[in-house]
Amino acid sequence: MKHSIVFLNVFLMASVSVCSQSPTYYGDVEPIIINECAKCHKPGGYGPFSLTTYNEVRKKGTFISHVVSTRYMPPWKADPDFRSFKNEMVLTEEEIKTIVDWVDAGMPKGTPTGKELPIPEFLESRSPDLVVTMEEPYTLSNEGIEDYRFFNVPTELPEDTYIQSINFIPGNKRQVHHSRVMADTTNRIRGINGLSEFDPKAMEFQKEPLADEFLYGWVPGNLPLLYPAGTGKKLYANTDLILNIHYAPTGRTEQDQSKVAFYFAKEKVEHEIMTLTLVERHISNPPFFIKANTKPTFYVSYTVREDMRVVSVLPHMHFLGKSFKALAVTPSGKDIPIIKIDEWDFNWQSTYQYDEPLLIPKGSTILVVAEYDNTEDNFANPSSPPKDVGLGWNSTDEMMNLIFYYY
Numbered sequence: 001m002k003h004s005i006v007f008l009n010v011f012l013m014a015s016v017s018v019c020s021q022s023p024t025y026y027g028d029v030e031p032i033i034i035n036e037c038a039k040c041h042k043p044g045g046y047g048p049f050s051l052t053t054y055n056e057v058r059k060k061g062t063f064i065s066h067v068v069s070t071r072y073m074p075p076w077k078a079d080p081d082f083r084s085f086k087n088e089m090v091l092t093e094e095e096i097k098t099i100v101d102w103v104d105a106g107m108p109k110g111t112p113t114g115k116e117l118p119i120p121e122f123l124e125s126r127s128p129d130l131v132v133t134m135e136e137p138y139t140l141s142n143e144g145i146e147d148y149r150f151f152n153v154p155t156e157l158p159e160d161t162y163i164q165s166i167n168f169i170p171g172n173k174r175q176v177h178h179s180r181v182m183a184d185t186t187n188r189i190r191g192i193n194g195l196s197e198f199d200p201k202a203m204e205f206q207k208e209p210l211a212d213e214f215l216y217g218w219v220p221g222n223l224p225l226l227y228p229a230g231t232g233k234k235l236y237a238n239t240d241l242i243l244n245i246h247y248a249p250t251g252r253t254e255q256d257q258s259k260v261a262f263y264f265a266k267e268k269v270e271h272e273i274m275t276l277t278l279v280e281r282h283i284s285n286p287p288f289f290i291k292a293n294t295k296p297t298f299y300v301s302y303t304v305r306e307d308m309r310v311v312s313v314l315p316h317m318h319f320l321g322k323s324f325k326a327l328a329v330t331p332s333g334k335d336i337p338i339i340k341i342d343e344w345d346f347n348w349q350s351t352y353q354y355d356e357p358l359l360i361p362k363g364s365t366i367l368v369v370a371e372y373d374n375t376e377d378n379f380a381n382p383s384s385p386p387k388d389v390g391l392g393w394n395s396t397d398e399m400m401n402l403i404f405y406y407y
Helices: 002-019 025-036 054-059 061-069 093-104 200-205
Strands: 130-133 147-154 161-169 176-184 212-218 231-235 240-247 259-264 271-278 297-303 308-316 321-329 335-341 352-360 365-372 401-406
Touching: 025 054, 025 093, 054 061, 061 093, 130 147, 161 176, 161 212, 212 271, 212 308, 271 308, 308 321, 308 335, 335 352
Parallel strands: 231 271
Antiparallel strands: 130 259, 147 240, 161 231, 161 259, 176 212, 176 240, 271 401, 297 365, 308 352, 308 401, 321 335, 321 365
């Protein structure tokens, strides 16, 4: 009997040891990092450092544990329970626990499998068909201030061309905070390189009609925009790109010469990608004006005039934005979730791509609800004390946009 008890105790202790065995890098953590992090954090990628090897991950282990457990990383703001997306970057609770437990256990290496896990690619294996570059390097202010500038970049396309993907490539990854890419076919918005958002001339050229007010928006973490096979966005002959770039503060002399890369559609384009931009004039409770020390909510109700098969959406607000929600109600009364962001972050804006084109039938009503906070409770508020804020392109102004890319 005594021997049986001893054997049972040894068995139970061994079982506990196996069950509580710490995760290892190669056995548990590597697949998570490679599949969910390395798509940005790789040599030459969008992330500020690489996370493709054990040593690279171990060096940043404590930091990684913190940012994933607080859900600061991966940088995904849309509510995945409201609507899932193809380019979703969300860790499960189990994946977060695995990383945290691994770091707490001292980041054991484990046994390499001998097979190198492939890093998810996004057209990296294919060279862009057209790359256009800012005509001259721009010298950033060394006075430690936010810097907002406009640039004109001619494409010199000889003919109308369908594109499958577009990618903004910052020339100075540390200082380029975000960029908005617009398309101008008038060729009348030239000579603006380096023009400040706050220059009165900027207000004048903004009166020109643009072929596309929001061709693409880039922030760190926003991967290139990719349209489905058989579709393409038309880029007209001799289009000029208008870049609106926000530079982060720096105390030293630095330069930027950013680029925009285009990948042309290789397959026959059966459906042309169109753009629908819901803007401030569509608001049902105007005017779009945010008084100091207020927390207003604005609404949009827009009736769809034709069937829309939406491939991606891009919400846009500035620093005073707090939350954003959009859905469509069909003529039969069915709700179609579009996107929901509970905590708006001006620094992490994305183009959200659907798993499959989202059908919004003709006659449906798109409803948008956007909340703003122009009080001192909003730590992102650029003004202290708060000031009255109206519509404008400047980041210290405000906007309320929802851009649909559809066919």
